[in-house]
Amino acid sequence: MATLPGYSGAAEEFLQRSRAQIGDVLEVRTDWGTVRGTLVPRYASSRPSHIVLKLPSGYNVGLDLERLRGARVVSKGEKPGFSAPPPPKSRKGLPRVLVLGTGGTIASRVDYRTGAVHPAVSAGDLHSLIPEISEIASITPEILFNVFSENIRPSHWSKLALRVKKAVAEGFAGVVITHGTDTLGYTAAALGFALSGVPIPVLLVGAQRSSDRPSSDSALNLVAAVSVAATSEFTGVYVAMHLDDSDERVAIHRATRVRKNHTSRRDAFASIGVPLAAVWTRSGLEQVLQGLPPRGQKGRFVPRTRFEEAVVLLKFYPSMPPSMVTSVAASKTRGLILEGTGLGHVNSEVVSAVRGLVRKGVFVGMASQCVNGRVNLNVYDTGRDLTRAGVVPLEDMLAETALVKAMWALGNAKSPAEASGWMTENLEGEITSRSLD
Amino acid sequence: MATLPGYSGAAEEFLQRSRAQIGDVLEVRTDWGTVRGTLVPRYASSRPSHIVLKLPSGYNVGLDLERLRGARVVSKGEKPGFSAPPPPKSRKGLPRVLVLGTGGTIASRVDYRTGAVHPAVSAGDLHSLIPEISEIASITPEILFNVFSENIRPSHWSKLALRVKKAVAEGFAGVVITHGTDTLGYTAAALGFALSGVPIPVLLVGAQRSSDRPSSDSALNLVAAVSVAATSEFTGVYVAMHLDDSDERVAIHRATRVRKNHTSRRDAFASIGVPLAAVWTRSGLEQVLQGLPPRGQKGRFVPRTRFEEAVVLLKFYPSMPPSMVTSVAASKTRGLILEGTGLGHVNSEVVSAVRGLVRKGVFVGMASQCVNGRVNLNVYDTGRDLTRAGVVPLEDMLAETALVKAMWALGNAKSPAEASGWMTENLEGEITSRSLD
Incomplete structure (x- = not known):
C-alpha cells in the first residue's frame, strides 16, 4: 500500500498485478497504443480510475483504467521522496537556484480533500517529480510558508522580498517562487515594486492543475522558471506560466502587467497591454523583449519591502x-x-x-x-x-x-x-x- | 456663426471662405487626396483644428486643417436640426422602429465641456446625422431620460423595460436603445432578464467616440442596430457595437454575456465565453447563431420589470x-x-x-x-x-x-x-x- 500512494481500488490492483512501484518506468498497453513513462504518485484526484505516468518530456499523462490492457515494468526506479530521499548529486558548475515554496498546487502534493498538505519541495522530491530540473541548476529548496494563495497577504509579500534580498547576498543565480495561481498576479506585482533593481531574475510560477492530474502544467512551468532563473541574461521579477494549449512554450510575463484571465485554463495568465518579456521553449528563450535590465549591473540593491495593508x-x-x-x-x-x-x-x-x-x-x-x-x-x-x-x-x-x-x-x-x-x-x-x- | 455650430477659429474661417454650411456636400482637397462628404456639426471636440465630414458610407471622418488645401461646395444640403427640423417623410411599408434615448455619446450632441446636453433624437436630427437610417425603417424617436450612463440605476432599467413592453403592444417591429457605453453591459443584462420572451428584437447601442470625432463609431453602430431591430428574423435583447477596427462589421452580442473590455477602443465590447449572436454588415447578417428565438411566436409576453437595488x-x-x-x-x-x-x-x-x-x-x-x-x-x-x-x-x-x-x-x-x-x-x-x- 505504502508503495502506491494515492492509488486505491481498481487502479491499485492493476498496478499491484504488474508489481509496479512509484518511480518505476512502465510500458502500458492501451486501446490506442503503448505509452512509456515513470509511475508517479497521485493526490486529490477526481478520477480514481486513472494511473498517472510522467512522460520523458517531463509532462504527466493520466490513463483511464478502462482503456488499459496491461502494463509491464521496464526498469525499476528510485522510489520518490515521501520519506525524505537524499537530494540528487549536483553536477559541478551548475548555476545555483533557490526554489521557495509558499503553498499552492505546483510542487506540492496537497490532498485538498482531506486538507492534509504535503509540501514537496525537498530537493529529493523535486528531483523525483521533475528529474530534469536537476540537470539545469543546482537547486536549494526551501519552504517559506505554506498557505492557500487566497490567504496570502502583504506580510507574506514582505517576507518573500526579504528572503530574495538575502538570496542575492548569498550569491544565488536566480530565485523561483512557487505560488498558488489565485493571487499569483498580486504577489508578482508586490515583488516587482519591492524588489526594484534586483540584480538576479526572480520567477514566480504556479500550476493551474495539480501534478497528479492528466493535464497538469506544473512540470513544464517549473522547468521553464528554473531555467530562466538559472541562465537568463536579464534580471527583474517575472511570472512563468503556459503560453498556450501546447506543452511546448511558457510565457514569461512582466510582474506588474500580468493577470489571471481564466479560472481553469493552463494558459490563464496574460500580459495586459504589453508584449511578453520572453517565451521559453526547451531549445531556449525566444522573443526576448529589448531593454530588460541585464545581469551584472553595478549599484547597490536596496529593496523597499514594507506594505500598508489598510x-x-x-x-x-x-x-x-x-x-x-x-x-x-x-x-x-x-x-x-x-x-x-x-x-x-x-x-x-x-x-x-x-x-x-x-x-x-x-x-x-x-x-x-x-x-x-x-x-x-x-x-x-x-x-x-x-x-x-x-x-x-x-x-x-x-x-x-x-x-x-x-x-x-x-x-x-x-x-x-x-x-x-x-x-x-x-x-x-x-x-x-x-x-x- | 449659427450656421457652423461647433466650429471656431481657423476651422470656422476655413469653412466661411468656402461659403460652406452644415449639411452641404463638400469636396475637400487635402495633401493626400480629395474627400467628398457632408459637413456635420462638431461638439465637445478635443481637436479644434479639424472639420468633420460624413462620408457616403455614413461614417464620419475628421480632417486636419493643416493638411487641407481648399474646399468647394458641391451641393447645398438641408441644414440639420438644431431648431427641430421636420422629420423626413417615411417611405411607405418600412418597418416601424422605436429609438429610445437615454443619454450617452451616441445620437446626442452633448457638449461635455460645458455640461450642456443637446439630445439629438428628434427624427429630423437623426435623419440629418445619419441619413440612411430613414431608408431602413420608419423611426419613432423618443427621449426616455438623459443621464450619463454611470448614473443609470435599477429604476432606469425598470422604466426601459416598461417602455419596451408598451412598444410591443404598439406594434413596433423592434426597439433600439441608445445608451452610454460605461454601463451598457449592465443595462443589457437587466433588460435580458426583465424582457424574457420579448417577441421583437431589442438592440442596445452606444458609441465609444462622439459623432464629432474623426473616428466616431456612432453612425455605423446605429445603422446596424436599426437594421437588426427592423428586419432580423430573431427576437430578444442584444448589444450592437463595432466588431473590429474596420468600419464594415458590427457585432451583435447576447445581452447577458457582453462586457466592455477596453476603455476606448471602438471594438471594446466582447461576448465572453460564447459566440456572437450575429455579425451585421451592410449586405446583411452573417454568422447568425442557431436557436435564437424567432419572430412570430405565440404566447403571452409577461415581463418582470422590478429590480431590488439593495x-x-x-x-x-x-x-x-x-x-x-x-x-x-x-x-x-x-x-x-x-x-x-x-x-x-x-x-x-x-x-x-x-x-x-x-x-x-x-x-x-x-x-x-x-x-x-x-x-x-x-x-x-x-x-x-x-x-x-x-x-x-x-x-x-x-x-x-x-x-x-x-x-x-x-x-x-x-x-x-x-x-x-x-x-x-x-x-x-x-x-x-x-x-x-
Whole structure:
C-alpha cells in the first residue's frame, strides 16, 4: 500500500498485478497504443480510475483504467521522496537556484480533500517529480510558508522580498517562487515594486492543475522558471506560466502587467497591454523583449519591502451606494483604489463621498474595470469632477497592480505626497506611455 | 456663426471662405487626396483644428486643417436640426422602429465641456446625422431620460423595460436603445432578464467616440442596430457595437454575456465565453447563431420589470478585511455577489463573515474576477468551506451579469428560495453548460 500512494481500488490492483512501484518506468498497453513513462504518485484526484505516468518530456499523462490492457515494468526506479530521499548529486558548475515554496498546487502534493498538505519541495522530491530540473541548476529548496494563495497577504509579500534580498547576498543565480495561481498576479506585482533593481531574475510560477492530474502544467512551468532563473541574461521579477494549449512554450510575463484571465485554463495568465518579456521553449528563450535590465549591473540593491495593508479596492457598479465609500473613511484606511466604469467613472453620489475621503487625507486612485485600456478623466464631466475631488487617474495600470502599488507606496514613502507621486510614475513597467489606441 | 455650430477659429474661417454650411456636400482637397462628404456639426471636440465630414458610407471622418488645401461646395444640403427640423417623410411599408434615448455619446450632441446636453433624437436630427437610417425603417424617436450612463440605476432599467413592453403592444417591429457605453453591459443584462420572451428584437447601442470625432463609431453602430431591430428574423435583447477596427462589421452580442473590455477602443465590447449572436454588415447578417428565438411566436409576453437595488458587488483582493462583508450585513442588503479569485475563493476571514451574512438571510453568490471561465467550489478546501457557508456558485456567469440578475431575481421572486433557484438556472444564456475547458 505504502508503495502506491494515492492509488486505491481498481487502479491499485492493476498496478499491484504488474508489481509496479512509484518511480518505476512502465510500458502500458492501451486501446490506442503503448505509452512509456515513470509511475508517479497521485493526490486529490477526481478520477480514481486513472494511473498517472510522467512522460520523458517531463509532462504527466493520466490513463483511464478502462482503456488499459496491461502494463509491464521496464526498469525499476528510485522510489520518490515521501520519506525524505537524499537530494540528487549536483553536477559541478551548475548555476545555483533557490526554489521557495509558499503553498499552492505546483510542487506540492496537497490532498485538498482531506486538507492534509504535503509540501514537496525537498530537493529529493523535486528531483523525483521533475528529474530534469536537476540537470539545469543546482537547486536549494526551501519552504517559506505554506498557505492557500487566497490567504496570502502583504506580510507574506514582505517576507518573500526579504528572503530574495538575502538570496542575492548569498550569491544565488536566480530565485523561483512557487505560488498558488489565485493571487499569483498580486504577489508578482508586490515583488516587482519591492524588489526594484534586483540584480538576479526572480520567477514566480504556479500550476493551474495539480501534478497528479492528466493535464497538469506544473512540470513544464517549473522547468521553464528554473531555467530562466538559472541562465537568463536579464534580471527583474517575472511570472512563468503556459503560453498556450501546447506543452511546448511558457510565457514569461512582466510582474506588474500580468493577470489571471481564466479560472481553469493552463494558459490563464496574460500580459495586459504589453508584449511578453520572453517565451521559453526547451531549445531556449525566444522573443526576448529589448531593454530588460541585464545581469551584472553595478549599484547597490536596496529593496523597499514594507506594505500598508489598510488600502481598499472597490469595484463600482450601477447604484453603488456612497456608504460603501464612507464606511471606508470611517476606518483607518489610508488608500482606496476605485475600479470605475469605462474611462474611470462612478456615479455622482460616489463622487461626493470620494471628495470627503480625499479631504481626510486618504489617497484615492482610479483604475478601470474594463481591464484593457487607459483611464482618462479629461473626457467627460464625471471625470473632471473626480479630478477636482482629488482622485488620481492611474493611466493604464491594472486595478490589481494599482491596489498593490498603493499598499507599497504608502508603506514605504516618507510622506503622502511622495506616495502619491510614485503612484503616477512608471516604476516597474506598470504604466505604459500613452498611445493613440 | 449659427450656421457652423461647433466650429471656431481657423476651422470656422476655413469653412466661411468656402461659403460652406452644415449639411452641404463638400469636396475637400487635402495633401493626400480629395474627400467628398457632408459637413456635420462638431461638439465637445478635443481637436479644434479639424472639420468633420460624413462620408457616403455614413461614417464620419475628421480632417486636419493643416493638411487641407481648399474646399468647394458641391451641393447645398438641408441644414440639420438644431431648431427641430421636420422629420423626413417615411417611405411607405418600412418597418416601424422605436429609438429610445437615454443619454450617452451616441445620437446626442452633448457638449461635455460645458455640461450642456443637446439630445439629438428628434427624427429630423437623426435623419440629418445619419441619413440612411430613414431608408431602413420608419423611426419613432423618443427621449426616455438623459443621464450619463454611470448614473443609470435599477429604476432606469425598470422604466426601459416598461417602455419596451408598451412598444410591443404598439406594434413596433423592434426597439433600439441608445445608451452610454460605461454601463451598457449592465443595462443589457437587466433588460435580458426583465424582457424574457420579448417577441421583437431589442438592440442596445452606444458609441465609444462622439459623432464629432474623426473616428466616431456612432453612425455605423446605429445603422446596424436599426437594421437588426427592423428586419432580423430573431427576437430578444442584444448589444450592437463595432466588431473590429474596420468600419464594415458590427457585432451583435447576447445581452447577458457582453462586457466592455477596453476603455476606448471602438471594438471594446466582447461576448465572453460564447459566440456572437450575429455579425451585421451592410449586405446583411452573417454568422447568425442557431436557436435564437424567432419572430412570430405565440404566447403571452409577461415581463418582470422590478429590480431590488439593495444588492452589493464586492471584488475580493489579498487581505480584504471581513469588515467589508459585515458592514454589508449591517445595512438592509438582500444580496451580495463576490468576485472571488480563480475558481471562486476568498480568504478564510471573509469566509467566516460570509457565513454570518447567509445566516441573516442574505443571498450570497460567487463569481470570478478572472472574467473568463467557470466558478468551481468543489476543487479546494476554501471552495468547500464556502459551499458549507451557503454561498451559491454561479457557474460561468459574468460578475456584472450576476449582480444584475440578483437584483432582478430578488425584485421579482415570490420568496428568497425562488430567487436563489433562479440564480443557478440558465434563463437568458447567462450560464452555459459545463465544458471540459
